[in-house]
Amino acid sequence: MGKVNLRGHIVGLVSLRALAIASAFGVMSGAVAQADLADQIAKADLGYGEYLAGECVTCHRKSGTGIPQINGIEAETFVTIMQAYRSKDLDNKVMQMMAGRLDDEQIISLAAYFSSLPE
């Protein structure tokens, strides 16, 4: 998962990612879905993402201990993880609640914003 340390509590991420993308895009093939997601991330509203990120940075900061740092996270990884919290496939009560009221556009705006930041 590359450069962002998300610690041991995120397990089985590869399969979750496939699951999330598959469920987000219904019957489309993985390759098409990924291209479409990348396109949406590229077009996302960074200002909206920055505003929404106000909810995240109360806990997530540049050098995270106890809570992973998410600045510079790969956008598609972010989308996958947030969708997995929203569907309760990932297990943390705070994150399930925070992700629970984000729609896909909001998650994509956040992904675009956090991925645009330096680590």
Add this chain to the structure above:
Amino acid sequence: MTSISRRGFGGLFGASALGLAMPSLAFGAVPKVVVIGGGAGGATAARYIAKDSKGAIDVTLVEASKRYYTCFFSNLYLGGFRDYDSIGHGYDQLAANHRVNVVHEWASSVDNAGKMVKLASGGTLSYDKLVLSPGISLKYDSVPGYSPALQSRMPHAWTSGTQVQLLQNQVMNMRKGGVFVMVPPPNPYRCPPGPYERVSMIAHLLKQHNPTAKIIILDPKAKFSKQGLFMAGWEKHYSGMVEWIDPETHGGIKSINGDTMEFVTDLDTFKADAASVVPAQRAGSIAMAAGVTDGDWAPIIPATMASKADPNIYVLGDASVASSMPKSGFSANSQAKVAANAIRGELTGSRVYDPRFANTCWSLIATNDGVKVGANYKAGSEKIDVVDKFVSQGGESADLRKTTYEESVGWYNGITSDMFS
């Protein structure tokens, strides 16, 4: 899971802000925001307004203390889990990084019509928008016999700082097998789980240094935050040490004697070797002086945190009536971002996004035994409504409790960075 929409983003959000005029501002003038109170609400509001307006708004933060000791995690200092220095923070980065003008003075009154804050030193600050985040004042006489003079013998330690150091010293110097009496405040008050986390941290100290000591809680409330979790934790970690007595049983505190350290109730007279008395609370006094309170607290418009009494004043955190949100640092930080967004929109015409609120309160019961309760919220027409909520469960694994504690440490680093960096 719903499919991802392919709609564009333009025009979906904040359209209402685009048409806003900028009343009362002279053309070309840089609008001024004054923020009173440098805690979780005020420091966050000052930082976000300054950071996001990028010089388009002149921001002044009025905070008497040059170094701010957080109330949150002061219990962890009490229990020996944090150094005192680690809960102290300065304002230098707000000035250096975001051009916030930090004024270390007391604000004494507000001229609402003239949009002017008067400082105790005699100076004045004019504003276009005023943010009040003064925290709480204590209603000492809510506990018969308690007074500012008695806070040296029975620290409230409810505004952090040296009171917490004093309390720790008194707990450590109790006689062997002595009695500690805790008097929590009545609702509503700052930090609902705080008195019970305090009991946990004092029990943690006593278990190591004075294991035959006892803690008696004389509670004015019949129930309290995370009650089942705390009581199970006390039984597990400090069996036989902590006794919680509800108001129906003790019948209310009739008087306190600071010389004899006695608490007189209908049930009995309790003689303490050390004690903490946390009285009832109200909004910080500048909120009273500004005329934005109704009774003890300041009513607000949920969507913006603007005062219901004065459209140019916003009230954040403990001083506001922000129900259903609890009075917590997390809540104040969350409300500050909503207010900052609204204030920027009013003063500069920036886009105003949908208000969103959240809160989580972590508490430490014993080493690596953390619990949490939280909710997220939306602005209703009359109050801030719960969208979703959660609470730690009884019987959770030791691993999960440890992770919860570690998460609280991450949150502390996050929120203090969000306030002061």
